[in-house]
Structure formats: structure tokens, C-alpha cells
Amino acid sequence: MAPAPSATAHAQQAQDDDVDHAIAAHLKRQVADQLAKIVERDPSMGQDERQQRGRALISEAVAIWATASAVESGRPVPPAAERRMAAAVFDLLFRAGRLQRYLDDDRIENIFVNGHDRVWVDYGEGQRVKVPPIAESEEDLRELLRDLARRSGSGERTLSTANPFLALQLEDGPRLQVISEVTPNGRTYVAIRRHRVRDVDLAGLVRLGSIDTTLATFLAALIRAKKNVMIVGTQGVGKTSLLRAMAREIPADERIGTLETEFELFLHELGVHEQIVPMAAREGNGERAGDRSAGEITVSDLIYPALRMSLRRMVVGEVRGPEVVPMLRVMTNGEGGSLCTLHAREPGMTFDRIAELYLEYGHGMTETLAYRQCANGLDFVVFVQMLDETGIGGRRHRFVSHVLEVTGMGENGRPATNTVFGPRPEAGEPRAVPLMHPSCLGDLMRVGLPAHLLDNPHGTWERPLDLKVRAM
Structure with a gap:
């Protein structure tokens, strides 16, 4: 089994990730509004086609952002940065946002979120590592969780003052439990349990x-x-x-x-x-x-x-x-x-x-x-x-x-x-x-x-x- 990444490695990962997540969140909301209007006209559209349409809208939105950014700064946005921005917007729109990289890592067993900027992951061998924030604010974190609830088919369950608890099963099986509103300082707490050993005899x-x-x-x-x-x-x-x-x-x-x-x-x-x-x-x-x-x-x-x-x-x-x-x-x-x-x-x-x-x-x-x-x-x-x-x-x-x-x-x-x-x-x-x-x-x-x-x-x-x- 490969060793778990060190805290230094995660810090380097965060340094290499030059995506402006506030801009990604803005673009995601913009594309989500456009896609919602398309789906409203064609409610029978399947998930694969929604994602295909979404990718096209994301590419267009990111291109417009890159052009505006280049005009403002006087420097062109590198193609690699555009690709990273598009991937970040796609993950926010169709996947689990900045959580997705940890959900995709087979070595990770638990993800603990004690507020948007205090996040830890547990590796199967026992190492616990603090990782970068997964949202820009508590409200952005709750928006991500509400999106996950809606995409999981649990749209009738959401986070609010009246409903401070949320339990979901994410794509591919991880269990997610949320506690909000009843916690101090308005923080939202999330625990995600992953099954590292799924197909086993x-x-x-x-x-x-x-x-x-x-x-x-x-x-x-x-x-x-x-x-x-x-x-x-x-x-x-x-x-x-x-x-x-x-x-x-x-x-x-x-x-x-x-x-x-x-x-x-x-x-x-x-x-x-x-x-x-x-x-x-x-x-x-x-x-x-x-x-x-x-x-x-x-x-x-x-x-x-x-x-x-x-x-x-x-x-x-x-x-x-x-x-x-x-x-x-x-x-x-x-x-x-x-x-x-x-x-x-x-x-x-x-x-x-x-x-x-x-x-x-x-x-x-x-x-x-x-x-x-x-x-x-x-x-x-x-x-x-x-x-x-x-x-x-x-x-x-x-x-x-x-x-x-x-x-x-x-x-x-x-x-x-x-x-x-x-x-x-x-x-x-x-x-x-x-x-x-x-x-x-x-x-x-x-x-x-x-x-x-x-x-x-x-x-x-x-x-x-x-x-x-x-x-x-």
C-alpha cells in the first residue's frame, strides 16, 4: 500500500492549486442558472446530457473569464490554469467540489469537516492529516451540502434552522452526516465515512x-x-x-x-x-x-x-x-x-x-x-x-x-x-x-x-x- 501523503505534501498540493475558488463558485452559480433554464425547457434530459451541456457552458464561461482577466492584468491566463478552473467549476456543479479529491483517494477512510476551513482526512493506516479548506465560507459549505443533497435524490432534505441535521449517501457509497445550526459560531460539522474495501472476498x-x-x-x-x-x-x-x-x-x-x-x-x-x-x-x-x-x-x-x-x-x-x-x-x-x-x-x-x-x-x-x-x-x-x-x-x-x-x-x-x-x-x-x-x-x-x-x-x-x- 502506498504511504499516506505527509502534511507537507498536502501544503504543496494547496500551493500548486492556483484556482481562485471564489471565482469558481461565481462561475458555477452562473452556469447552474443557465443549465436550469435549459433543463426547464427539456425536463426529460438525462444526467449524461446535462453534464455534456454543462461542460459546454463551463468552457464558455471560463473562456470569458480568462479573456476578462487577461485584459485586466495585461497577462494571458495559461491554458493549464483555464483547465484547472474548468475542472473546479465542474466539480462544484456535478460532483462534491473541493471534497472530491479526497473522495477519489482510495487511501482515505474518513473526512472530518469542523467548519469550512478546518478539515482533516484519516488514512487507513491511521495517519490523520489536516488539509486545505474545502469552501470559502460557512455559507459556501452549506451551499455545497445542499447541492449534494439535491443530487443524491434527497431534495426534500436540506440544511436550515428547522432542519439542522442531514444524512446522505454520496455517489459510490460514502456516508455523509452533517450537523449545523446547533453548533457554536455558526460552524457546520461534517463526517464522511468511506468504504476503502468495497469489492472484497x-x-x-x-x-x-x-x-x-x-x-x-x-x-x-x-x-x-x-x-x-x-x-x-x-x-x-x-x-x-x-x-x-x-x-x-x-x-x-x-x-x-x-x-x-x-x-x-x-x-x-x-x-x-x-x-x-x-x-x-x-x-x-x-x-x-x-x-x-x-x-x-x-x-x-x-x-x-x-x-x-x-x-x-x-x-x-x-x-x-x-x-x-x-x-x-x-x-x-x-x-x-x-x-x-x-x-x-x-x-x-x-x-x-x-x-x-x-x-x-x-x-x-x-x-x-x-x-x-x-x-x-x-x-x-x-x-x-x-x-x-x-x-x-x-x-x-x-x-x-x-x-x-x-x-x-x-x-x-x-x-x-x-x-x-x-x-x-x-x-x-x-x-x-x-x-x-x-x-x-x-x-x-x-x-x-x-x-x-x-x-x-x-x-x-x-x-x-x-x-x-x-x-x-
Whole structure:
């Protein structure tokens, strides 16, 4: 992987970028007005033609600006400067403005905007770098965000005093969350989360060091044996990437449904599965209809209609609320093989977190019922962990640390588990290695799992994880 650019490199990048962004913003508004009149005359115009018309208008506007600038300064505008100005105007009109260069950089994982002139980017290896401003003012930043909302098909959602929050999914999948108005000094705060690993399979996660070949073979067997699996961990550790990789093991002709808050799995775009029904929740328009927003569709709302689509498996991108109840009902009553993710800090917190969500669901839900449905519906819990040593000159390590088999109800009224894979601290290995055979080993052997792989106490890791600090 190429190293992340240094702060000096970003400063040089800003120095080399001689675009006057105030002029670019002015030209963008001018072209936008012209293009709006053209589209008004031909509302059936597609996006490709709009961009083609837009490029022509931008070229004309930039040429006029360059001529006027040359007359005023007595020096011609270099052709390269004209091209950079045209590109800046195009990005403002059709893309994400000055944010676009960071959205296009595959090494960047997060973008944090604490106002128009205070911007940082996080690289996957853990380096955080301050970068140049992305707008000339707070109002220019809010204009950019309103443009992004409109182009994303979320025109009914915008930033205003009445609506200080905005959540969007940008082109190619990054998630954007905005908070404005309720912040001090009129600043607008933006967090953008990018999925650096989009088209990934289990072999790819082996190459990234998240799992070894032994665990990859085991996880593939869980899919073939139609075991219900919940992937657990904190934010940003790689749960979605692992879910995406495991889902790719589902036979291509098997009918599956993906249910998400926003499309992040992208299974329907990868061309692997022939019978996939992708579904995403929808926010309401802000007006209230009873106890919810008018037009709102939640993941919970999607589950039961999805069952009528003759789906063999359900893949829920993230269980974060009431959808946990119908999801576990599907796992309990269905033929198996469903997948989902859940936020929890430790493997042992998984069932308590599910119980919390059950209690939030209401309607007679109890902790006891939650534990029983976990015991009856879940087959395996896969925990993903991140060790961040960037503060001491190291890097971020993301890996699977535990695989728990759920074996029914325990004597204490909670689900009983076997730790099939887990760390070996005594050997300096925090990653998941075989610890014991699962009770369902026969099911896995019937779909091709070589049982002897689970007898190697160190898996197929060549050496323990290279850490700067090891647990004592």
C-alpha cells in the first residue's frame, strides 16, 4: 500500500492549486442558472446530457473569464490554469467540489469537516492529516451540502434552522452526516465515512491480514452450511467488509435479500449474485404521521415484505434498533444462512446489546425473550477488533479476534457459547486461531470443511501479530 501523503505534501498540493475558488463558485452559480433554464425547457434530459451541456457552458464561461482577466492584468491566463478552473467549476456543479479529491483517494477512510476551513482526512493506516479548506465560507459549505443533497435524490432534505441535521449517501457509497445550526459560531460539522474495501472476498481479507486461511475456510463453511451468523464489533473495525466477503460465498443462483439503512454492501452491483433483491430504508420528509415521520420506511418495515419475495437468506447490513426482533425471528424460523452486523465493544456484550434493543422495541419484549431467541436463532458470533497503535508510531490492526458458537440456553438463563476461535495471549497472538472443535462440526464437514484444520493451535499465521505493545 502506498504511504499516506505527509502534511507537507498536502501544503504543496494547496500551493500548486492556483484556482481562485471564489471565482469558481461565481462561475458555477452562473452556469447552474443557465443549465436550469435549459433543463426547464427539456425536463426529460438525462444526467449524461446535462453534464455534456454543462461542460459546454463551463468552457464558455471560463473562456470569458480568462479573456476578462487577461485584459485586466495585461497577462494571458495559461491554458493549464483555464483547465484547472474548468475542472473546479465542474466539480462544484456535478460532483462534491473541493471534497472530491479526497473522495477519489482510495487511501482515505474518513473526512472530518469542523467548519469550512478546518478539515482533516484519516488514512487507513491511521495517519490523520489536516488539509486545505474545502469552501470559502460557512455559507459556501452549506451551499455545497445542499447541492449534494439535491443530487443524491434527497431534495426534500436540506440544511436550515428547522432542519439542522442531514444524512446522505454520496455517489459510490460514502456516508455523509452533517450537523449545523446547533453548533457554536455558526460552524457546520461534517463526517464522511468511506468504504476503502468495497469489492472484497475472504481471500482478499487474508491478504489484508484480517483473517488467516484457516479461518477463511471455516467462515466459508458456515455460509455453505447455512449457519446464521452475526458479525460484531465497534465502529470502523471492518464489520461491513467481512459481511460483504462472507456474503460472496453464497451460491450465485441462490435468492437472497439485502436490507440496509443505506446501501453499503453493494452486493447488487458486484455481479456475483444473480438472484439478489436489494432494499434500503428511507427517511421521512419531516412531517409527522402518528408517531413517525411521513414517508419513513425502516429496516424493520422491510423485513416482512422481503419474506414474501421467496428469499432463501436475509443479509442485514447493520442491526441498530427494533429490526433486531424480526431479524432474530427470521433466524429462528427460517431455513438458516442469514447474516447481519451489530455494534458491541466486546464479544461477551453481544447478547446484552441485543437484549437492550429488544427492550427498546417494547410490546412485551423482555430480556429473557431476547436471550431465548438468541439461543434459538443465532449459530455463530464473529467478533472483529481493531488495535490502534498510531499514537505510539505504529499502525491500525483490524482482524477477527473471536468466533463464538451459540449452543443453546445455558444454566444461567443466557445463551451458552463455545469459543471455537480466539486469541492466544500466551503466544503473543491477539488474532483468532483455533481453540476447539464446534459442536456442529459434522454439519461443516458435510459441506467440505477439513476438520484437521482446527487442530493447528496457531492456524496458518506465519508469526504472531507485529505489535509495539503486547498484553502482559
